[in-house]
Amino acid sequence: MQKLLLLSIGAALALPQTGLATEVTGAEIGLSYSTLADGNARDVNKTTLGGAIELGFGPQFSVQGDIATRYFDGIDETGKNATAHAIYHLPGDMAVGAFIGKDWLDGQSVEYTGLETAGAMGQISxxxxxxxxxxDGAHGNQLGLQANYALNPQLDLGGRFDTLHAEGDDMSRLSATAGYRINPGTMLTGELGFVDGDGMDAESFVGIGLKATFGATGGxxxxxxxxxxxxxGL
Structure with a gap:
């Protein structure tokens, strides 16, 4: 999958030389904060500053790049993250993609690859x-699902579920989400949920964020x- 994704991105970057128009279709930047809600664990929190940009190569194909930096207060460490996506846009406001990326934290790294899809049906995205x-040779698999319902042009309500299965360790999170559009390009977000893993009690967490979007596609x-x-929060 890694070779296929890198070849796809390389081919896309070569397309402008063949006369196919390239344009920035969307971008976003955001700042967020999450923390465990238990009073004895509120020093376990995470502050994230991140951004993304997407380049379109014709109506069907695009590539997206994400970068983020995160400060983890509980361990007093700063992590970094970068992801590249190759995306194919289908009719009916649906997209499928493949991605490759890497996390860096405290002198260690995690490499990852995957498949993804996104879309909208009426008021549901x-x-x-x-x-x-x-x-470093230890493997894990993660599945993430999320959906939002647009109650009106300003307010979205939704939910998110993620599960991670690693060698000898499982973890999952379930949360309710909300987004309020301050204006067409700025959204205030919130999240309330639980995280549970092997060897730990279920912990509640809260999160809040502010995101600005740009471009014809709104991000x-x-x-x-x-x-x-x-x-x-971890």
């Missing part, structure tokens, strides 16, 4: 992704990927 992770096709993005 959805996104799903399967991720395979590799950290980028896919959300962030990787282990650091999966962990709420």
């Amino acid at each position: 959805y996104e799903a992704a399967f991720t395979h992770m590799d950290a 980028v096709t896919f959300g962030g990927r990787g282990l650091q993005e999966f962990l709420p």
